[in-house]
Amino acid sequence: MSKVLITIDGKGFLADSEKTVLEVARENHIYIPTLCNLEGIKPQGSCRICTCMIDGRMMTACTTPVNNGMVVVTKTDELDKLRSKIVELLFAEGNHFCPACERSGNCELQALAYLYKIMVPEFDYIFPNRDVDATHPKLILDHNRCILCKRCIRRKKEAENPTWFVFENRGNHVKINFDHELTADMDDEMAQKAMDTCPVGAIIRKEKGYDVPIGRRKYDLHPIGSDIEGKE
Amino acid sequence: MAKKVTIEPVTRVEGHGKVTIHLDDNNQVAQSRLHIVEFRGFERFVQGRPYWEAPVLVQRLCGICPVSHHLAAAKALDVIVGAGTGDGLTPTGEKMRRLMHYGQIFQSHVLHFFHLASPDLLFGIDGDPALRNVIGIALEHKELAVQAVMMRKFGQEIIKATAGKKVHGTGAIPGGINKHLTQEEKEQFLNGPDPLNVDKMIEWSLGALEFFKGYHAANKDLIDKFAAFPSSHVSLVRKDGALDLYHGVLRGIDNDGKKILNDVDYQDYLEYIDEEVKSWSYMKFPYLRSIGKKDGWYRVGPLARMNTVDFIPTPLAQKEFEIFQAYTGGKPNGMSMHMHWARLIEILHSAEMMKELINDPDLYSGDLTVKGTKQKEGVGLLEAPRGTLFHHYRINDDDQIEMANLIVSTTNNNTPMNTAVNLAAKQFMNGQTEITEPMMNAVEVAIRAYDPCLSCATHALGKMPMDFKIVDKNGKVINQKFKNGE
Ligand code: SF4
Numbered sequence: 218m219s220k221v222l223i224t225i226d227g228k229g230f231l232a233d234s235e236k237t238v239l240e241v242a243r244e245n246h247i248y249i250p251t252l253c254n255l256e257g258i259k260p261q262g263s264c265r266i267c268t269c270m271i272d273g274r275m276m277t278a279c280t281t282p283v284n285n286g287m288v289v290v291t292k293t294d295e296l297d298k299l300r301s302k303i304v305e306l307l308f309a310e311g312n313h314f315c316p317a318c319e320r321s322g323n324c325e326l327q328a329l330a331y332l333y334k335i336m337v338p339e340f341d342y343i344f345p346n347r348d349v350d351a352t353h354p355k356l357i358l359d360h361n362r363c364i365l366c367k368r369c370i371r372r373k374k375e376a377e378n379p380t381w382f383v384f385e386n387r388g389n390h391v392k393i394n395f396d397h398e399l400t401a402d403m404d405d406e407m408a409q410k411a412m413d414t415c416p417v418g419a420i421i422r423k424e425k426g427y428d429v430p431i432g433r434r435k436y437d438l439h440p441i442g443s444d445i446e447g448k449e
Numbered sequence: 450m451a452k453k454v455t456i457e458p459v460t461r462v463e464g465h466g467k468v469t470i471h472l473d474d475n476n477q478v479a480q481s482r483l484h485i486v487e488f489r490g491f492e493r494f495v496q497g498r499p500y501w502e503a504p505v506l507v508q509r510l511c512g513i514c515p516v517s518h519h520l521a522a523a524k525a526l527d528v529i530v531g532a533g534t535g536d537g538l539t540p541t542g543e544k545m546r547r548l549m550h551y552g553q554i555f556q557s558h559v560l561h562f563f564h565l566a567s568p569d570l571l572f573g574i575d576g577d578p579a580l581r582n583v584i585g586i587a588l589e590h591k592e593l594a595v596q597a598v599m600m601r602k603f604g605q606e607i608i609k610a611t612a613g614k615k616v617h618g619t620g621a622i623p624g625g626i627n628k629h630l631t632q633e634e635k636e637q638f639l640n641g642p643d644p645l646n647v648d649k650m651i652e653w654s655l656g657a658l659e660f661f662k663g664y665h666a667a668n669k670d671l672i673d674k675f676a677a678f679p680s681s682h683v684s685l686v687r688k689d690g691a692l693d694l695y696h697g698v699l700r701g702i703d704n705d706g707k708k709i710l711n712d713v714d715y716q717d718y719l720e721y722i723d724e725e726v727k728s729w730s731y732m733k734f735p736y737l738r739s740i741g742k743k744d745g746w747y748r749v750g751p752l753a754r755m756n757t758v759d760f761i762p763t764p765l766a767q768k769e770f771e772i773f774q775a776y777t778g779g780k781p782n783g784m785s786m787h788m789h790w791a792r793l794i795e796i797l798h799s800a801e802m803m804k805e806l807i808n809d810p811d812l813y814s815g816d817l818t819v820k821g822t823k824q825k826e827g828v829g830l831l832e833a834p835r836g837t838l839f840h841h842y843r844i845n846d847d848d849q850i851e852m853a854n855l856i857v858s859t860t861n862n863n864t865p866m867n868t869a870v871n872l873a874a875k876q877f878m879n880g881q882t883e884i885t886e887p888m889m890n891a892v893e894v895a896i897r898a899y900d901p902c903l904s905c906a907t908h909a910l911g912k913m914p915m916d917f918k919i920v921d922k923n924g925k926v927i928n929q930k931f932k933n934g935e
């Protein structure tokens with residue numbers, strides 16, 4: 218594997234040429250926020266949260282491979298503003314009622330909203346009319362909360378399991394669905410995995426919830442990104 | 450000309466209300482009504498949601514008494530997950546919830562007595578309006594104001610330790626609780642530096658009672674006569690007749706003390722209680738089926754509880770209860786302003802209960818939840834600060850809530866509050882043509898005695914009467930339709 222020299226936020230790093238900007242930044246304890254990205258599955262760069270200034274242009278860090286002499290800036294006021302607007306738009310576009318959501322405190326979208334201190338929404342909320350599919354014995358799909366990141370679909374395509382989750386419909390009506398026959402005898406562990414794949418509370422387990430007390434949930438203890446940042 | 454006097458909004462009541470007093474041609478009070486002008490659609494809102502969300506979701510219908518809704522919903526879901534009612538939980542599950550509940554009763558009652566009600570007592574109904582509020586208390590009675598703040602804080606810390614947050618926590622889950630109490634919390638609550646420890650809370654609770662009794666002795670007319678009326682009373686009581694704010698059987702007594710609800714299982718509450726809808730209020734009017742719409746109404750809350758129970762299972766509060774009972778010779782007490790006295794006895798009882806529970810080893814270890822055979826339907830009742838609170842849920846085969854019915858404490862007190870308003874209006878307004886501040890305040894004092902939580906009493910979207918109007922630019926009604934109601 219050949220090595221390249223890149224600059225991230227003014228510091229020089231020697232990096233594997235096969236890696237993406239995001240991967241190299243993570244290895245070097247520089248936090249670039251992500252949402253549609255999940256370690257272990259192929260990045261798709263759809264949510265645009267990880268946008269950085271790469272050689273003077275705005276590009277997604279999760280899909281851009283490193284290059285010799287590349288200059289990356291991960292944090293500017295402009296980038297932060299862009300990211301926080303993306304988060305705001307996601308809130309405006311779905312029905313995200315954090316207070317009663319089982320994933321509250323353990324939700325990547327909510328954690329990003331806290332990170333960017335989003336208090337008052339700037340955009341009008343759409344309040345779409347979406348439903349809840351509770352017909353599966355182990356899982357509930359709450360379409361109100363789905364941000365269409367495709368993490369659930371992409372993970373299953375890559376693992377040896379056949380695809381469970383799919384998109385159906387088009388345009389504004391796109392929604393996630395999954396194969397109830399293939400997953401009929403899903404056990405609790407598989408259900409938990411499916412739930413953990415989702416960054417928000419769109420895939421949740423049945424008859425289980427709120428068993429981690431407030432104060433001990435993932436992002437109660439450490440804000441998102443703090444596990445990456447500053448661990449020299 | 451008949452006149453209509455409107456007082457709005459009622460101040461120092463949690464939430465919003467509107468009172469209309471109808472005077473006849475001779476300026477005599479013809480009729481008085483407490484209108485509920487807001488509503489929230491929670492019973493509709495929860496339909497389709499996974500059942501285990503209910504305790505966390507439904508508590509949002511009120512920012513003032515969320516813990517009561519949180520726990521009542523959890524109790525209903527205990528039945529659904531097959532954990533039975535109240536005593537079916539693990540000792541840890543049940544006792545942690547009780548501690549949360551007594552913390553809530555304590556802080557809610559303290560808020561009401563010190564912040565909302567004491568200005569009426571200390572400055573009088575005709576007191577200077579500039580002073581007759583919580584700022585006035587802080588200026589003139591510094592000690593009371595400080596105690597009030599610290600007592601509330603203690604209650605809120607108890608809630609935080611059990612529910613995870615001071616407001617809108619997640620502690621109670623179907624079949625139990627999600628955490629233990631820690632040894633540090635125990636140490637803090639039992640032996641924290643003054644004043645934030647449970648012994649100080651008990652001491653101050655006793656002090657507040659002494660203050661009230663002294664006030665009562667000097668102001669018998671106000672406390673005994675103002676908005677006093679006979680009524681039936683309903684509450685949960687422990688199986689042996691003791692005061693139990695978290696769990697029990699439903700007991701009702703009439704004005705003579707005769708049992709009209711004989712310690713029944715609240716799972717069957719619909720057999721005993723129905724609700725009437727009237728066109729002029731968003732709040733329903735519950736009544737006992739056996740007695741009927743007209744006379745079947747009853748009071749709930751601290752005063753009702755002092756009337757229904759046989760004894761209080763903590764020693765200091767029991768002593769005070771005996772004094773309270775002796776005052777009416779053991780007869781049911783219908784004096785609205787004695788609600789404050791009853792509330793103070795419950796503050797003391799809650800403080801004693803908190804101490805007992807914090808010392809209980811079950812809070813620090815043991816299983817948190819239990820489950821059994823799943824049921825489709827469950828009812829959860831408890832005695833909230835303001836009175837009996839009913840939560841009832843039915844789920845479908847996919848674990849979604851299909852039906853929710855809530856009867857909140859303030860709704861149970863709907864007719865009593867209207868009765869009290871009418872009495873206060875008659876006493877202070879009859880024959881007068883000038884509307885004075887004390888007169889209007891008298892009506893508010895009557896309502897305030899019930900500590901109504903109007904924000905959570907108006908939750909029944911879809912079932913309530915609605916008044917639709919089309920008004921032209923001159924303010925003339927050109928089209929009007931009523932939906933539901935009488
Ligand atoms: S269900 Fe979750 S993981 Fe799947 S697309 Fe929606 S938000 Fe992404």
Ligand code: NI
Pocket residue numbers: 510511512513514515902903904905906
């Ligand atoms: Ni309330």
